Amino acid sequence: MKKINSLEIPSFVILGNHDRGHDKSGEILLKQIRILQDKYCGWKLKIFNNQLNIIGARPCSSGGGYFLSKEMIGVYGPLTEEDSVKKILSCYENARIELPLLIIAHSGPSGLGSEPESICGKDWKLPSMDWGDRDLSLAISKIQKERKLDLVIFGHTHNQLKRNLGERKMFVVDKRGTAYLNCAVVPRYKKIENDEIIINFSWIEFQDNKLSYISQRWYTELGDIFSEDILFKAN
Numbered sequence: 272m273k274k275i276n277s278l279e280i281p282s283f284v285i286l287g288n289h290d291r292g293h294d295k296s297g298e299i300l301l302k303q304i305r306i307l308q309d310k311y312c313g314w315k316l317k318i319f320n321n322q323l324n325i326i327g328a329r330p331c332s333s334g335g336g337y338f339l340s341k342e343m344i345g346v347y348g349p350l351t352e353e354d355s356v357k358k359i360l361s362c363y364e365n366a367r368i369e370l371p372l373l374i375i376a377h378s379g380p381s382g383l384g385s386e387p388e389s390i391c392g393k394d395w396k397l398p399s400m401d402w403g404d405r406d407l408s409l410a411i412s413k414i415q416k417e418r419k420l421d422l423v424i425f426g427h428t429h430n431q432l433k434r435n436l437g438e439r440k441m442f443v444v445d446k447r448g449t450a451y452l453n454c455a456v457v458p459r460y461k462k463i464e465n466d467e468i469i470i471n472f473s474w475i476e477f478q479d480n481k482l483s484y485i486s487q488r489w490y491t492e493l494g495d496i497f498s499e500d501i502l503f504k505a506n
Contacts, residue, residue, distance in 0.1 A: 272306040283312040283325060287377040287427065288333035288340070297345020300331065304346070312375060314355075316362040323477065324366040328376035328410070329355050334391065334402040334427055336381065352406045359410035371421045371480050372414070379425040379451060380408035383443060387436050390443050390453050391425075394432040402428060415447045421482045422475070426455035442485065442502040450503060456487055469497045481505065 275284060284307050292299025304311050313330030331343050337352040344350075350358075359374075366372055379391040381403035387394035391403035407423075414420050430439050430453070441453045454473040463469055469489045476484035485503040488496055 272303050276307055276310055281320060282310055283317050283319075283327070283375065284310050285312055285327050285375045285377055286330045288331055291331040291340055291342040293342070295341045295345060297342045300342045301346050314358040314362065316365050318367065318370070322370060324370050324372045326359065326362045326366065326372070326374045328359055328374055328407050329404065330377065332376065332378040332404055332427070334378035334404060336405045355406040356409045359407070360413060363410070363414050368418065371477055371482065372418065373421055374407070374411070374423045376404065376407055376423065376425040378402070378404045378407075378427040379423065379453060380411055381405050382408045383451060387432055388439050390440050390451055391428055392439070394428070394434065394436055394439070411449070415449065420449045422450045422452065424452045424454055424473070424475075426453060428453060429455045429457040431457065441487070450482060450485070452485055452502070463497070468492055478505070
């Protein structure tokens with residue numbers, strides 16, 4: 272976390288289920304949050320470069336509907352699913368209407384499919400099911416009734432499916448025009464010929480306040496694009 276906090280470029284962090292530590296008190300999680308300072312965006316609104324609203328959803332989620340770990344309870348108290356929805360919506364209330372709106376989460380929302388290959392599907396054991404977060408889904412539905420929600424980005428469910436089931440669908444658009452991007456391309460680092468390391472990043476572009484381009488890119492250690500999988504390109 273100290274390395275992340277030392278980054279000089281604008282950056283925001285949503286913590287995942289492996290970032291919360293293993294202690295009932297939540298002291299390790301609280302330490303992570305304090306180190307990140309303003310980069311931490313769990314249940315917070317960030318305005319990126321006066322160009323983009325970024326809402327952080329529930330931090331440290333492990334998916335599967337709604338579950339609050341003992342570490343999360345140690346830091347935030349015994350919040351209910353409804354409490355979490357309210358916290359996400361309170362961030363939305365302060366978003367700037369003239370700017371695009373993006374939600375960043377660790378686990379994606381429920382309602383996007385229950386097959387193993389679904390963008391938030393459970394693939395590691397039977398039965399397969401929707402493994403998204405209900406609180407995030409409820410907050411999204413409420414926001415969509417009032418304005419355009421451009422993009423929701425998350426990870427947690429890896430692109431390579433367990434049980435030799437192939438690959439996950441990593442990008443979908445719902446009937447209201449909200450795009451959903453799963454960034455969990457795992458492993459993020461891999462070796463190619465001559466033992467060169469390439470690194471995976473998700474690349475997103477907005478143009479004229481509209482989502483215009485999304486891809487999954489592999490970069491060399493020198494910052495050159497090695498390969499690119501284009502997921503979305505506006506007409």
